Amino acid sequence: MSTQVLLAESAGFCMGVSLALGKLDKALENQTSQRIFTYGPIIHNPQVLEYYHGKGVKIIDNWDEPRPGDMVLIRAHGVPLQVEEKLREKNIDILDATCPKVKKAQLLIYKNSAVSDRLLIYGELDHPEVKGLLSYAQCEAFLFENMQEFKKIALAPKDRYCLVSQTTQDRQEFLSIASELKHSQGNEIITLDTICDATKDRQNETIKIAGQVECMFVVGGRNSGNTRRLYQVARKYCPRCLHIETKEEIDPEMVKGCSKVGLTAGASTPNSTIQSIYQYLHRIINSQDPSLTTRRS
Known part of the structure; x- marks a missing residue:
């Protein structure tokens, strides 16, 4: 048989990963900085990270570590807005390798949460992308990982809600959650479909x-x-x-x-x-x- x-x-590899690794490869090829760091793992793959570790790339999670003349590459998942602001205050080279889809989600949250009472984020609690998305919220935010957790959120009548998703979540479950939210009584809903194609x-x-x-x-x-x-x-x-x-x-x-x-x-x-x-x-x-x-x- x-x-x-x-x-x-x-x-x-998706487009965002390919772009991020391409930027890191180019930085290594044309290295003029004293040292090259990535703020957090550039992507979530142990074998890839081991390869770049062998090239001298160090992973950091503290903006105080880089010195003047160093380069810090922002990982594909993005970083919290406050972290990026702290890094840009330093005399270092910043290379933003945030996935364009993640960056779009960050900016959509920033814009739409400003006109909402509550932000609802469908995503993983400890995921770095989600931590970044939350940092762009301009209203109270609720994070949930699945439909069961979503149903536990007490929706306030007549509040304006903005629903958004981590870019890599289950699309079918997101649509089910959006439908559930749409049928809630008396709420104004903004749904942002940020799950990438x-x-x-x-x-x-x-x-x-x-x-x-x-x-x-x-x-x-x-x-x-x-x-x-x-x-x-x-x-x-x-x-x-x-x-x-x-x-x-x-x-x-x-x-x-x-x-x-x-x-x-x-x-x-x-x-x-x-x-x-x-x-x-x-x-x-x-x-x-x-x-x-x-x-x-």
Whole structure:
């Protein structure tokens, strides 16, 4: 029996990640600064961060650390407004690598929260993008991670609400939340659809593939919000779903008896990692070598 491996075309770096890494690569190539820092991890992928660590790039979370003549690159997720202001007060080079979609969300929040009584943010409590989005709020803000948490928020009658989302959240759940809010009594609602198209397309393709396969692999950093979201979406349609970072985590027993295997990856997963896993899956599921079809030690 020949097993198919269905690889998502959308798997891998999104536009925002590619732009951020391109800026860092150019800074390293033309380095004139004493040192190059990123404020927080530039993206959420351990293998990529290890690569840049080897190039001398240091991750910081304190604006006091850089000295005059240093360069600080603002990560793809963005930083809180107050942090950026503190950095710009220093005699250092600032390179803003905030994803354009995240930057747009920040500015939309700043503008629309000024004419709202409450801001509702659908996102992860500890995610750096969300911390940045919250810093642009000009009214009271409520953060929730899912529909269940949203329903616990006591909506004040006749208040003006602004609903916004972290750019990598589950689009279907956001639409359900927006619909729930719309039907609340006596509230004026501003809905800002800030989930980026790349996230939407990646999730839709993941759903399509997961519905066709017996086993699904989602590749990316475990601290990557968009990768975790892909995993959550995929396992709704394929219960035999695994979130991995590298091919070393794959046990051949995972795909035993499968006729179709799915593979997708988060927005911060390098193509080299995806291809390595894709090729490895082909080897272990179609090889006649017994050593590749038994549990590895």
